[in-house]
Amino acid sequence: ADHCIDYPQTPDDMDWDKYYPNKGEKSVEFADIGCGYGGLLITLAPMFPESLMIGMEIRVKVSDYVMDRIAALRIQNPDVYKNVACLRTNAMKYLPNYFKKGQLKKMFFLYPDPHFKKAKHKWRIINKTLLAEYAYVLREDGIVYTVTDVKDLHEWMVLHFEEHPLFVRITDEELKSDPVVDKLFSSSEEGQKVTRNNGDKFLAVFRRIRDPSV
Numbered sequence: 001a002d003h004c005i006d007y008p009q010t011p012d013d014m015d016w017d018k019y020y021p022n023k024g025e026k027s028v029e030f031a032d033i034g035c036g037y038g039g040l041l042i043t044l045a046p047m048f049p050e051s052l053m054i055g056m057e058i059r060v061k062v063s064d065y066v067m068d069r070i071a072a073l074r075i076q077n078p079d080v081y082k083n084v085a086c087l088r089t090n091a092m093k094y095l096p097n098y099f100k101k102g103q104l105k106k107m108f109f110l111y112p113d114p115h116f117k118k119a120k121h122k123w124r125i126i127n128k129t130l131l132a133e134y135a136y137v138l139r140e141d142g143i144v145y146t147v148t149d150v151k152d153l154h155e156w157m158v159l160h161f162e163e164h165p166l167f168v169r170i171t172d173e174e175l176k177s178d179p180v181v182d183k184l185f186s187s188s189e190e191g192q193k194v195t196r197n198n199g200d201k202f203l204a205v206f207r208r209i210r211d212p213s214v
């Protein structure tokens with residue numbers, strides 16, 4: 001349960017140096033929400049060596065596994081993976097405790113839990129209230145990547161993002177030049193499972209636009 005989650009009161013209280021040995025003046029720019037076993041982060045780490053990235057995962061054993069995995073990779077490859085880390089948290093509850101306004105460049109929601117039943121839709125990690133938080137922590141032109149194998153959830157996510165005034169969907173044409181997109185389908189463990197089961201994969205990517213009221 002999350003009563004034992006240790007989270008910062010404000011982003012200034014967060015000691016990121018603990019997570020990144022070469023942090024310097026950099027701040028975390030990519031967040032993989034519900035990162036599971038960390039496959040996406042491990043793939044992205046060498047692609048964006050200058051960017052710090054964090055996986056946020058609520059399950060204790062899974063987040064422990066990712067932390068151990070990263071520690072082992074850092075030993076084997078001393079020059080890589082120092083830009084990637086994982087922490088255990090409830091991202092639905094505490095995101096603004098970790099990130100300042102406009103801090104993030106990219107957020108990832110890969111194969112989020114579908115919560116199929118209507119009564120459980122409020123537990124979906126994409127909803128109106130949470131989108132306002134995601135818009136807050138993302139900088140202008142920041143990007144949100146979503147992938148799911150569940151068509152209903154895909155449509156739900158697209159609907160909520162498209163209804164939100166601070167997000168626009170990025171066209172397939174524009175996505176062709178984004179090197180991240182290719183990695184979204186099967187670098188994560190859930191993506192690999194969907195591939196093994198010949199499941200569908202629905203992609204939707206959104207840009208955080210400038211607030212027209214500011």
Ligand code: SAM
Nearest residue numbers: 034035036057058090091092110111188189190
């Ligand atoms: N993204 C990973 C992948 O593609 O392999 C994992 C997908 S898995 C179906 C969904 C993950 O989200 C689970 O590991 C779950 O524990 C995590 N999760 C669910 N709710 C969360 C929350 N509120 N905060 C952080 N992680 C959460």
